[in-house]
Amino acid sequence: MAGTRAGSSLVRDAAGVAAIAAIGAAGYWLFPDNLALLTRVIAVALLALSLDLVVGYCGVATLGHATLFGAGAYAAGMACLRGVTEPMTLVLIGAAAGAAAGLVMGAVMLRAHGLAQLVLSIAIVQLAHEAANKASAFTGGSDGLAGFSPSPLFGTFAFDLWGRTAYLFGLALLVGVFVVLKFVVASPFGMLCRGIKEDPVRIRAMGAFVFPVLLKMFVISGAVAGTGGALAALSTQVVGLDSVSFELSANALVMLVLGGLGSLYGALVGTVVFMGFEHTVSAVNPFHWMTMVGALLIAVVLVAPGGLGGLAGRLRAAVRGAGGGRGRP
Amino acid sequence: MQTVFSIAIDAFAYGMALFIICIGLSLTMGLMRVVNLAHGAFAMIAGYIASYAQRELGAGYAAALLLAILGTVAVSIPLERFLYRRIYGSPQLTQVLMTIGITFCVIGITNFFFGPTLKTIALPASLSTPVDLGFRAVAGHRLFVMACGLVVAAGLWFLIERTAFGIRLRATVDNAGMADALGVRTQAVYAVSFAIAMGLAALGGVVGAEFLPIEPYYALRYMVTFLVVVSVGGAGSIPGALLACLVLGAIDTTGRYLMPDFGNFFFYAAVIAIVCVFPRGFLGRAQ
Numbered sequence: 001m002a003g004t005r006a007g008s009s010l011v012r013d014a015a016g017v018a019a020i021a022a023i024g025a026a027g028y029w030l031f032p033d034n035l036a037l038l039t040r041v042i043a044v045a046l047l048a049l050s051l052d053l054v055v056g057y058c059g060v061a062t063l064g065h066a067t068l069f070g071a072g073a074y075a076a077g078m079a080c081l082r083g084v085t086e087p088m089t090l091v092l093i094g095a096a097a098g099a100a101a102g103l104v105m106g107a108v109m110l111r112a113h114g115l116a117q118l119v120l121s122i123a124i125v126q127l128a129h130e131a132a133n134k135a136s137a138f139t140g141g142s143d144g145l146a147g148f149s150p151s152p153l154f155g156t157f158a159f160d161l162w163g164r165t166a167y168l169f170g171l172a173l174l175v176g177v178f179v180v181l182k183f184v185v186a187s188p189f190g191m192l193c194r195g196i197k198e199d200p201v202r203i204r205a206m207g208a209f210v211f212p213v214l215l216k217m218f219v220i221s222g223a224v225a226g227t228g229g230a231l232a233a234l235s236t237q238v239v240g241l242d243s244v245s246f247e248l249s250a251n252a253l254v255m256l257v258l259g260g261l262g263s264l265y266g267a268l269v270g271t272v273v274f275m276g277f278e279h280t281v282s283a284v285n286p287f288h289w290m291t292m293v294g295a296l297l298i299a300v301v302l303v304a305p306g307g308l309g310g311l312a313g314r315l316r317a318a319v320r321g322a323g324g325g326r327g328r329p
Numbered sequence: 330m331q332t333v334f335s336i337a338i339d340a341f342a343y344g345m346a347l348f349i350i351c352i353g354l355s356l357t358m359g360l361m362r363v364v365n366l367a368h369g370a371f372a373m374i375a376g377y378i379a380s381y382a383q384r385e386l387g388a389g390y391a392a393a394l395l396l397a398i399l400g401t402v403a404v405s406i407p408l409e410r411f412l413y414r415r416i417y418g419s420p421q422l423t424q425v426l427m428t429i430g431i432t433f434c435v436i437g438i439t440n441f442f443f444g445p446t447l448k449t450i451a452l453p454a455s456l457s458t459p460v461d462l463g464f465r466a467v468a469g470h471r472l473f474v475m476a477c478g479l480v481v482a483a484g485l486w487f488l489i490e491r492t493a494f495g496i497r498l499r500a501t502v503d504n505a506g507m508a509d510a511l512g513v514r515t516q517a518v519y520a521v522s523f524a525i526a527m528g529l530a531a532l533g534g535v536v537g538a539e540f541l542p543i544e545p546y547y548a549l550r551y552m553v554t555f556l557v558v559v560s561v562g563g564a565g566s567i568p569g570a571l572l573a574c575l576v577l578g579a580i581d582t583t584g585r586y587l588m589p590d591f592g593n594f595f596f597y598a599a600v601i602a603i604v605c606v607f608p609r610g611f612l613g614r615a616q
Contacts, residue, residue, distance in 0.1 A: 061422055108601065112608045115364070118421070119560040122553050123600040130594045246553060250429060257426050287445065287545075291437030297430025301423055302415065 013182050016265065017175060024171040028164075035163035039235040041275050042170040046228030047248075048255045048267040049181060050098075053221040055253070056262035057185060058214050059197030061118055062109065063249050064125030065225060070244025071101035072226025074132065074139055077239040080148035087150045087159075087169065091230045098226015099219045101128075106218030110211055121249075128244050144240035145233075159234070166235035173231060177224055181264055184220060193217050194262075258300055260309020269308055334465065336586050342471035344578025345478030346540045350533030351558045352485060352570050353526035359565015360502045361519060363413065364421050366428040369548040369555055370435035371527045372534025375401045376543030377439050379535045380448035390453040394535050401531035402524050409523045417519065432548045440545050448543040450535060470539055477536050481529065486567050488525075498522055502565075561603050563610030572611050576603075 027038050051065045075097030076090045084090060109120050132139045139145060150159060159165050184190055192213055195203045200210050233239045242248060251274070259270020277296065282289040304311035354368040379397040382388040388396060412431065416424050456473050459466035489495040500508040501515045509515045534543070541551055562573030577596065584595035603611075 055422070061425075063425075108605070112604060114421070115358070115560050115564065116604050116608045116610070118364075118425075119557055120601060120604050123557065123597040123604070126553065126593060127597040127601065130591070130597065134591060134594065247549075253422075254426065254429065257422060261422075287437040287440040289437075290433040291441070294430040294433025294435075294437060297426055297433065298412065301427040301430070302412075305419075305423060 009186075017179055017182075020178060020268065021171070021175050024174070028167060028171075035167040036235070037275075037279060039163055039167045039170045040232065041271060042167070042174050043228045043232035043235070044252065044255070044275060045174060045268050045271040046177060046231065047225050047252050048259070048271045049177065049264060050221040050224035050228065051252050051256050052261065052264060052267040053181070053184075053217055053224065055256060056266075057190065057193045057197060058217050060109070060214060060218075062121035063118055063246065063253060064105070064109075064121035064123075064128075065221075065252055066244050066246070066248035067105055067125045067128045068098045068101050068222040068225035069229040069232075069248065069252075070128060070132065071222070072098040072229025073233040073239045073243040074145065074229075075226070076230035076233040077145040077148060078138060080150055080233070081145065085149070085151040087234055088154070090150060090234060091173065091227055094226045094230025094233070095223040096226070098229060099223040101226070102218045102220075102222020103215070105222070106215045110214050110218070122246060125244065125246050125249055129241060129246070132241055132244050139239075142241060144238055146238045148237060150234050150237075159237075163235060166231075170231050170235065173227060177227060178264060178268075181224070185264065189213070189216070254297060256307075258296075258307055260307030260313075263309050266307055266309035273308065332586070336583055338467055338471055339586075340579040340582035341575070342474045343540050343582055344575040345475045346533060346537030347554075347558055347578055348478045348533075348571055348574035349474075349481050350530055350537060350541075351555050351562075351574060352481060352567065353529035353533070354555050355559045355562060355564055355566070355570045356485075356522060356526045356529075358559055359563070360498060361417065361522060362502075363417060364424045364428065364556075365413075365526075366425060366552050366556065367431040367435065367548070368526075368530055369550075369552045370432045371401050371405060371530040372537075372541075372551075373543060373547040374404055374435060374439060375531030375534040376450065376538055376547065377443045377448055379450050379538075380543060381443060383451055390451070390456070393450070394532070397535050398528050398531040401534075402528050405524060405527035406520070409520055413523065414516070414519075432552065436546065436548050445545045447545075450538045450543065452539075474536055474539075477532070481532070482567060482571055489567070494518075494521070557597075557600050559610075561600060561607075561610050563607075563612040566610070566612040569610055569612030576611075 024042075028035070031038060047065065047069045050068065051062070054060050054062060054065070072094035076094040079093045080090055084093065105121075105124055108124060109117055112120050133141055135141075136143075152159070152165075192203070192208060196208075196210055196213060204210055229243060232243060255270040255274040256267055257270070258274055259268065260266030278289065278293065281292045300307065306313070350369075350372050354365060357363050357365045357368070375397040378400040379393040382393040382396045383390075408431070412427065416427050452470055456469045458469055460469045460472055489498065497508070497513045497518050500511070500513055501518045505515050508518075534541075541547070544550075558573050558577055559570065561577060562571070563569035577599065580599045581593070581596045584591060588595075
């Protein structure tokens with residue numbers, strides 16, 4: 001019984017991954033002129049996935065996750081300026097920098113709880129922002145890093161002007177990271193994290209150490225966010241202060257809650273919906289955009305407290321409940 | 330000596346301006362347990378109303394201030410009734426999401442009506458002239474802000490610790506169900522506290538406009554500062570908020586005077602250090 005259940009969830013996950021790849025490919029064919037935007041969506045989706053690991057699976061709320069994204073972006077940009085131009089290596093450097101930043105951030109943040117934790121995360125991202133602004137010898141200050149060009153991917157696929165290579169590279173990264181995260185989340189370690197989210201006291205009473213588990217998740221999350229940052233740096237070939245800002249952190253949290261916490265699909269759906277909405281509305285005027293996004297947020301809290309994912313689940317349950325009585329023998 | 334004195338005056342006045350705005354947030358967060366990120370938005374509404382009243386209606390400073398407070402409270406009442414009441418007791422994340430949404434809406438709507446430029450609130454002659462203290466002249470406005478801060482602190486302390494309303498509020502906070510059963514109209518208590526908090530935000534927004542200028546992204550720009558100040562002080566504690574405002578105001582002002590290049594660096598470094606040592610803030614209570 002357990003075997004078939006594991007087997008069916010594996011099939012479901014494979015279908016989900018295939019769906020992500022298919023939707024990504026469809027985006028490539030449908031919006032050939034907007035590939036830069038779509039690549040940005042993928043980079044931010046990696047940030048949202050990374051945030052989901054910490055918020056959705058561990059229950060640690062943070063408004064400073066862009067620190068990890070920015071660490072990856074700046075590390076990749078700086079390495080590229082200093083002569084390391086192989087894209088895959090740059091992504092690994094970004095992931096490593098994100099993981100290191102995650103280690104530091106987690107070690108500071110996990111000492112506190114509740115509101116103090118939230119405020120610590122904000123202070124960390126503001127401090128990182130200020131540091132990136134001041135260390136202009138390394139980061140270019142408020143001008144940001146520019147003028148670096150990664151070499152062709154695997155020596156053959158150059159980063160072209162339309163962003164085709166960057167987009168497909170990003171999509172491949174996203175699918176790869178997603179598969180890895182599915183395994184992480186389903187592993188005993190992932191289960192332990194969920195347990196900590198539900199009831200840390202009980203987990204502690206069972207003999208597990210909470211702090212190292214959460215710290216480990218922070219490091220994994222940092223690696224994922226760093227990958228996103230490196231992808232953003234490679235695709236736009238610019239790294240600015242906005243990649244390590246409170247606004248990006250808050251937006252990522254909004255996307256995550258919009259899509260539904262504690263589900264990797266929710267993070268992706270939330271990112272696509274939020275950024276699509278933002279892109280559509282911001283064309284009109286910036287204040288109009290703020291009003292619309294604000295109204296969207298209020299509507300989500302009032303109508304779908306579990307996010308769009310929760311709403312879909314409720315609808316599915318309602319349909320199944322209505323259809324189940326007749327359909328089942 | 331000259332520098333030390335001017336830093337001290339500026340730091341104290343800035344701390345007091347922060348205090349007037351933040352104490353309302355401290356009340357909503359500590360007593361009503363709502364993480365209200367839209368708090369700055371209400372200070373911003375007040376600033377826009379005051380500036381509008383001065384420019385278009387020709388009102389004086391005092392009249393504009395009064396109008397701003399009344400207007401902001403009037404705006405806050407329906408918001409409390411229809412939006413905030415639904416998130417009392419919700420998870421913090423939900424409250425953050427809803428109140429960021431309200432902030433965005435307020436920014437968008439105020440700028441649609443009042444235009445996206447920096448708003449100035451002209452000071453009356455009595456406040457803009459320096460006052461001679463015998464050994465040194467100090468800007469009258471600074472003294473006015475300090476006086477306002479002290480009056481607000483004393484008044485709130487009296488309201489919460491010494492009046493019947495304060496007793497009801499504290500009872501509602503400690504055990505809403507029991508207070509309800511004992512005949513306290515808890516929803517009314519919450520509504521009144523919320524209105525008081527927003528009135529204080531409005532007062533702080535107008536009085537503190539010299540330090541925190543009223544501009545289109547005011548609500549977002551200072552949201553983090555207000556939240557940080559409250560949690561450093563310990564949510565719900567008036568002396569804690571006072572202490573936090575003075576300490577953080579002093580650190581921020583000193584940093585800006587002595588090392589202007591570093592901006593907010595010292596402010597946030599201090600915040601991390603303080604929160605690591607006092608996870609509940611200076612004088613916060615265990616929850």
